[in-house]
Amino acid sequence: MKNFALKALDLLDHARRGSQHAIEKFSSIISRTKSLKEQQAAEQRKFRELQPSKPMSPKQIQKEKTKRFEEETSRKHPDAPDILERPYSTVSGSRRVPVLVNARGVPFLRIKKPQPRNLSGVIRSKLEKRWNRIVTRDRLAVELLFAKDEDHWDRLTDTAERSTWSEGVKRALDDVYEKIRKTDRQNRELSERMWQTVLQERALARQESLERNSRH
Numbered sequence: 697m698k699n700f701a702l703k704a705l706d707l708l709d710h711a712r713r714g715s716q717h718a719i720e721k722f723s724s725i726i727s728r729t730k731s732l733k734e735q736q737a738a739e740q741r742k743f744r745e746l747q748p749s750k751p752m753s754p755k756q757i758q759k760e761k762t763k764r765f766e767e768e769t770s771r772k773h774p775d776a777p778d779i780l781e782r783p784y785s786t787v788s789g790s791r792r793v794p795v796l797v798n799a800r801g802v803p804f805l806r807i808k809k810p811q812p813r814n815l816s817g818v819i820r821s822k823l824e825k826r827w828n829r830i831v832t833r834d835r836l837a838v839e840l841l842f843a844k845d846e847d848h849w850d851r852l853t854d855t856a857e858r859s860t861w862s863e864g865v866k867r868a869l870d871d872v873y874e875k876i877r878k879t880d881r882q883n884r885e886l887s888e889r890m891w892q893t894v895l896q897e898r899a900l901a902r903q904e905s906l907e908r909n910s911r912h
Contacts, residue, residue: 779805779893780889780893782794782805782896783897783900790901790904790905791897791901792807793894793897793898793901794890794893794894794897796887796890796891801826801880801883802819802826803883803886803887804890805890805893805894822879826879829872829875829876829879830876833872833876836865836868836869836872837869840866840869843866844861844862846861846862847860847862
């Protein structure tokens with residue numbers, strides 16, 4: 697092994713010095729090595745294909761199902777009905793009553809688990825937007841205090857101008873407050889509509905259950 701290493705170093709040294717014979721031999725060795733690696737990789741792939749596949753555990757099966765479901769629901773189907781179109785007058789099988797869920801102020805109706813990936817994305821986007829507005833609100837509230845101090849100083853030094861430091865900050869702060877209030881109001885209204893949908897679904901589910909029992 698030691699002699700082989702010395703020969704390899706000697707060959708590399710000659711190749712560096714421009715020996716055409718050494719360069720060709722070195723290139724040939726590299727080519728053969730690459731070919732052997734590719735051959736070994738092909739044999740390993742073939743060996744793996746011949747091996748019997750190991751049965752998946754229940755946990756792995758569920759994980760694969762969830763993964764496929766997320767891929768299938770990454771985008772809302774163009775023909776998917778609006779959730780507020782419920783309750784449907786007739787359904788096939790037992791009626792699945794939705795559950796009203798509050799995700800930190802964002803309401804949504806959960807029909808089953810896992811929930812569609814596109815729904816998770818919409819909820820996450822709404823939460824991020826609201827949080828960013830809260831961060832902006834808090835920052836502007838601090839800036840307003842400094843602006844008021846500047847206005848007070850201008851009055852003391854008789855350098856006050858028609859447009860005060862606090863006016864622009866106050867307008868921006870009021871705008872953020874209004875956007876937060878508007879979004880919260882819309883979420884409350886949506887939550888009320890969704891709750892009415894749940895109540896209607898429950899009533900229909902009870903009625904359909906009684907009708908099924910009466911036929912037996």
